[in-house]
Amino acid sequence: MADALVRGGTSAPAAPVTARPGGGRRGRPGRRGQRLVEALFLVPAALYLLLFFGYPVVKNVVMSFQEYTTRTFFTGEAPFVGVDNYVNVVTSPVFDRALLNTVLFTLGSIAGQFVLGLAIALFFQRRFPLSGVMRSLILLPWLIPMIAGSAVWRWILDADNGVLNRVLEALPFVDAGPQWLTSTSLALVAVIGVNIWLGIPFNMTILYGGLQEIPEELYEAGELDGATGWRAFRHITWPMLRPVVTVVLVLGVVYTLKVLDVILGLTNGGPANSTQLISTLSYDTSFRQFDFGGGAALGNVLVLLSLVFAIVYLRFNRRAVDE
Amino acid sequence: MSTPTLARTTGRPAPARVRAPRKPGHVLVGLLILAFMLFPLYWMLNVSLQPSSNAVATPWLPFDLTFDGYATAISEQRRNLLTSLAVGLGAVVVSLLVATPAAYALAQFRIRWATPLLFGILITQMVPGIVVANALYSAYSDLGLLNTVGGLVLADAALGIPFSIIVMRAFMGGIPRSVIEAALVDGAGPVRAFVSVVLPMSRNALITAGLFTFLFAWGDFLFALTLTTTPEVRPITLSLYNYIGTFVSDWSPIMATAILSSLPAIALLVVAQRYVAAGVTGGAVK
Numbered sequence: 001m002a003d004a005l006v007r008g009g010t011s012a013p014a015a016p017v018t019a020r021p022g023g024g025r026r027g028r029p030g031r032r033g034q035r036l037v038e039a040l041f042l043v044p045a046a047l048y049l050l051l052f053f054g055y056p057v058v059k060n061v062v063m064s065f066q067e068y069t070t071r072t073f074f075t076g077e078a079p080f081v082g083v084d085n086y087v088n089v090v091t092s093p094v095f096d097r098a099l100l101n102t103v104l105f106t107l108g109s110i111a112g113q114f115v116l117g118l119a120i121a122l123f124f125q126r127r128f129p130l131s132g133v134m135r136s137l138i139l140l141p142w143l144i145p146m147i148a149g150s151a152v153w154r155w156i157l158d159a160d161n162g163v164l165n166r167v168l169e170a171l172p173f174v175d176a177g178p179q180w181l182t183s184t185s186l187a188l189v190a191v192i193g194v195n196i197w198l199g200i201p202f203n204m205t206i207l208y209g210g211l212q213e214i215p216e217e218l219y220e221a222g223e224l225d226g227a228t229g230w231r232a233f234r235h236i237t238w239p240m241l242r243p244v245v246t247v248v249l250v251l252g253v254v255y256t257l258k259v260l261d262v263i264l265g266l267t268n269g270g271p272a273n274s275t276q277l278i279s280t281l282s283y284d285t286s287f288r289q290f291d292f293g294g295g296a297a298l299g300n301v302l303v304l305l306s307l308v309f310a311i312v313y314l315r316f317n318r319r320a321v322d323e
Numbered sequence: 324m325s326t327p328t329l330a331r332t333t334g335r336p337a338p339a340r341v342r343a344p345r346k347p348g349h350v351l352v353g354l355l356i357l358a359f360m361l362f363p364l365y366w367m368l369n370v371s372l373q374p375s376s377n378a379v380a381t382p383w384l385p386f387d388l389t390f391d392g393y394a395t396a397i398s399e400q401r402r403n404l405l406t407s408l409a410v411g412l413g414a415v416v417v418s419l420l421v422a423t424p425a426a427y428a429l430a431q432f433r434i435r436w437a438t439p440l441l442f443g444i445l446i447t448q449m450v451p452g453i454v455v456a457n458a459l460y461s462a463y464s465d466l467g468l469l470n471t472v473g474g475l476v477l478a479d480a481a482l483g484i485p486f487s488i489i490v491m492r493a494f495m496g497g498i499p500r501s502v503i504e505a506a507l508v509d510g511a512g513p514v515r516a517f518v519s520v521v522l523p524m525s526r527n528a529l530i531t532a533g534l535f536t537f538l539f540a541w542g543d544f545l546f547a548l549t550l551t552t553t554p555e556v557r558p559i560t561l562s563l564y565n566y567i568g569t570f571v572s573d574w575s576p577i578m579a580t581a582i583l584s585s586l587p588a589i590a591l592l593v594v595a596q597r598y599v600a601a602g603v604t605g606g607a608v609k
Contacts, residue, residue, distance in 0.1 A: 037513050038432045045425030045488060046440060052481035053447040056458035063458065073464055120356055128349035136596050138360050143588035143599075145542035147560045148581040151567050152367040155574050161380045163366060200360065251448070258451040261544045265564060282453045287549055292457060299454040306449045 063296035070290045085297040094273050098281045106256045112196035117203025125211050142201035150265025153194045184274040191275050195262050210244030257306050278302050371578035392575035407559040413476035414540035415533045418483035426491035444485045456549040470553045478546040483536025494528035531598045559584045
């Protein structure tokens, strides 16, 4: 979609030009009525998005300044408490850990997904038998419910009977397989690994689409200049792929910041908060401790992270490309 | 975001030379990649076909083939599977009803706030689900929508609408203006032209948008987790989570449930591969 959006964004100014002849010819009464009918096509979608995305964002900001607990549901009272919720969640001992985990989880996931996704996309750029079927089968991990993927990984990563440790223990120099999901030092690595597996299909597919857009002639011409292999990638593929890379990375970060299913399915944020993210902490605060004000404050921290990243990245990237 | 030009390397006559890679090697590497990506799914299937595998290392192949896991899963999860089915189908209907006219308007009309709306659609992708759930919970509580299929349908449709608008808009933008104008000249109003000309022509885009919306709604976990609390309305994703949340003594029915919950995705790839391809290239929101 990002691709389509970007294209849509740049081609939008051109639309009126193509539509003008029709509009000019039909300058008779009833045109205002027609305008109204046309607007009605958009009203349901606009309202829906306002109700299910706009309203929650605004409501969350309001809630984050209120003492909003289970009592609120009975009494209807949610007294305003200023920035108390923010102070509480930010000074809680878990917050620093969750913030650090969120950054590590996002960076680790994106790095792994992107590099592996790009490598697989480059590989599938060559034509060979069955490549089409293989490319669609690789999508499966992304299409099944995330919680189903998490469930099987939980069993694969099981310290005592999981298949991964069985393979590792069969190696001559491994005594006992690691406690993937139950040790505080490894659990974050394990959930990042699973999230990379989940994200490869998305990265691979979008990057593959971008690779297909690069004209074959460029490579043929490059070959004459001696640009093959790594040099062809550096001087032809990478610069041409750059806009798609931007889209994949921005969407990837934005989506990874929101991740919650994978963590809840694998570790529930444990052991000892070692895989707690801002998103899971927000869920925990709202729906397990019933402090909806605190949960809202954490949710807003998440939105802020996402916004700051998108703005900084897009600004930085635009400058880098312009130069 | 212009890309650096390659003036240095372009503009030469391209030689007609086709690279002929060693294909067996490629197929082998491709299969290895596939094995790496699909092993967890194989393992899901393998465990689901084993007899009770508590505290025992699962054999590599289901030699001792049994469908007991599925029997247990179906008898325990039938209701939840049906709930997910109802939620998924409901979300498809709501999402298509709302998104199709909007996609058409954005593709073909001259509308001043088309760009802000498209930007808004992009922004929706940045809103974390937990933020939506946090606010919806209290609203749903006031409206009596907690623990209802209808409530989940409305929330899950919201996941499909931005994606559907983008996919269908891209397709409808390709419908020649003259076709629609011909209908208008024949006396059809904009609504008639939309229903009897645009919709039939956009059949494939509608199918793609519908299929993906179904998958989003079927696979949704966060809204199921936060907006339902009773066993009466419990989507399959939530019940799978409850399953693995407790101490697990037998993985075989759990993996059978995971397989059942993955069936729509698998069926989609087998039956409707071209629509999936269209959806993924046209857009990739999840």
